[in-house]
Amino acid sequence: MILDKEYRILVVDDAKDTQMLLEFDLSAAGYQISCCDGGEDALVSLGTQEIDLILLDMYMPGLSGLETLAKIKAQVISAEIPVIMLSASTDEDEVVAALELGAGDYVTKPYVTKVLLARMRTAIRLMEKTAQLEYLAKTDFLTGINNRGSFFELSNHAISLASRAGQSLVVAMFDIDFFKQVNDNYGHDAGDQVLRVFSQGMTEVFRGYDIIGRVGGEEFAVCLPNTNRKNANIACERFRYYMEQLSVGIITNNNNNNNNNNKRNINITVSIGLVLAPKGPLTIDELLKQADRALYYAKEHGRNQVVDDRIVATIDERDKTVASPINTDDIDKNNHFQENIIMANYDGIDFDIGISNVLGDEALFKEILVMFYQDHHLDGDKLQRAIKQQDFDSVKHLAHTLKGVACSVGAMDLFEVTKALDIAVNYDKKEDFDSLFSQLSSQINRVMKGIELALDVS
Numbered sequence: 001m002i003l004d005k006e007y008r009i010l011v012v013d014d015a016k017d018t019q020m021l022l023e024f025d026l027s028a029a030g031y032q033i034s035c036c037d038g039g040e041d042a043l044v045s046l047g048t049q050e051i052d053l054i055l056l057d058m059y060m061p062g063l064s065g066l067e068t069l070a071k072i073k074a075q076v077i078s079a080e081i082p083v084i085m086l087s088a089s090t091d092e093d094e095v096v097a098a099l100e101l102g103a104g105d106y107v108t109k110p111y112v113t114k115v116l117l118a119r120m121r122t123a124i125r126l127m128e129k130t131a132q133l134e135y136l137a138k139t140d141f142l143t144g145i146n147n148r149g150s151f152f153e154l155s156n157h158a159i160s161l162a163s164r165a166g167q168s169l170v171v172a173m174f175d176i177d178f179f180k181q182v183n184d185n186y187g188h189d190a191g192d193q194v195l196r197v198f199s200q201g202m203t204e205v206f207r208g209y210d211i212i213g214r215v216g217g218e219e220f221a222v223c224l225p226n227t228n229r230k231n232a233n234i235a236c237e238r239f240r241y242y243m244e245q246l247s248v249g250i251i252t253n254n255n256n257n258n259n260n261n262n263k264r265n266i267n268i269t270v271s272i273g274l275v276l277a278p279k280g281p282l283t284i285d286e287l288l289k290q291a292d293r294a295l296y297y298a299k300e301h302g303r304n305q306v307v308d309d310r311i312v313a314t315i316d317e318r319d320k321t322v323a324s325p326i327n328t329d330d331i332d333k334n335n336h337f338q339e340n341i342i343m344a345n346y347d348g349i350d351f352d353i354g355i356s357n358v359l360g361d362e363a364l365f366k367e368i369l370v371m372f373y374q375d376h377h378l379d380g381d382k383l384q385r386a387i388k389q390q391d392f393d394s395v396k397h398l399a400h401t402l403k404g405v406a407c408s409v410g411a412m413d414l415f416e417v418t419k420a421l422d423i424a425v426n427y428d429k430k431e432d433f434d435s436l437f438s439q440l441s442s443q444i445n446r447v448m449k450g451i452e453l454a455l456d457v458s
């Protein structure tokens with residue numbers, strides 16, 4: 001018989017003659033052997049070398065065979081190694097005790113070489129099959145990363161560790177934008193290729209100890225231990241950018257072209273929602289639900305962006321107290337990580353939303369507001385003119401652009417009414433234009449006035 005590899009066997013027996021006999025027979029069969037005289041030595045030895053199978057004598061001075069077995073099975077490093085007990089006795093109670101403690105098999109001495117080797121092969125094959133099944137049970141077959149079950153298990157473990165150590169932890173959800181179109185336009189093989197490239201990108205961009213997993217069809221998640229919200233935003237933004245600029249090579253099944261396979265490159269983008277775990281007992285399930293709400297917001301507001309849970313909290317808060325201004329202190333009170341957000345008062349702008357879109361960089365946000373003002377403060381007049389002249393292409397273009405930038409600077413009321421106008425244009429509801437325009441006009445004046453008052457925009 002030829003072995004798949006050189007398996008290493010640890011022989012634990014106080015009798016030198018048995019050790020020598022086993023060494024001779026097992027080496028001849030292609031195994032590598034190390035020997036220990038007793039249980040204590042064996043436990044030390046298991047910590048220093050990799051062993052595939054243990055042959056353990058039942059009767060030894062010092063730690064008995066059963067005591068040694070119990071200790072082997074109790075320590076993580078050796079718990080999975082198969083053990084075959086060797087004994088001159090055929091005491092049934094002893095055999096049962098050994099099997100109950102986790103021995104894989106029981107062989108009586110003097111052993112028959114052929115029988116012992118057959119039992120060793122079986123024990124090793126069983127261990128390998130078990131390891132393989134465990135791997136398959138935990139791994140997503142397509143992408144090779146953690147599947148949903150394994151992601152949940154590992155993340156819950158990380159969450160409880162973080163909670164005990166008082167460390168912050170972030171969970172993010174990822175959804176590939178327009179993934180259905182990849183499948184529809186290029187076929188499922190192309191879709192699978194995109195999923196593989198996406199997973200590989202996650203493995204490359206995130207750290208070795210971050211937990212990544214595929215949690216749905218085109219949905220992925222990452223659990224970032226010992227990470228604050230700011231750094232999680234940066235990491236997710238880095239990944240978003242990585243995907244955006246990546247050209248994914250796919251093979252399309254083009255049935256109209258003599259069944260020839262065509263290579264082509266496509267670009268994909270990703271929407272990301274993340275949540276900083278609040279203090280207290282939580283499960284990955286609950287955190288993913290919150291991250292999912294931020295993700296939904298990202299999807300609803302143009303995709304290809306990172307949104308964190310503060311936006312969702314801000315919206316909830318606003319829904320609760322319609323007229324009162326948002327207090328970011330309340331939102332951050334429950335979190336481990338306090339950021340230095342200086343409240344500024346721009347009328348019509350949710351500062352918290354706007355600044356989180358630029359990862360908390362206030363100077364950058366101010367620059368963006370100035371640019372927003374310069375580029376768009378005449379949009380009201382332009383829209384009015386276009387509506388009057390029935391230039392609906394221009395109305396559409398102006399409303400669509402304004403909708404996007406209003407959202408990114410956090411002008412949420414302006415965003416809502418611009419969105420309504422954008423929809424009305426798309427559905428050709430001309431009867432709604434005038435009333436929507438007058439709301440839009442007052443919102444745009446309000447926002448621009450607010451910026452004028454707070455910043456030097458001349």
Ligand SMILES: [Mg+2]
Pocket residue numbers: 013014015057058059060
């Ligand atoms: Mg003995």
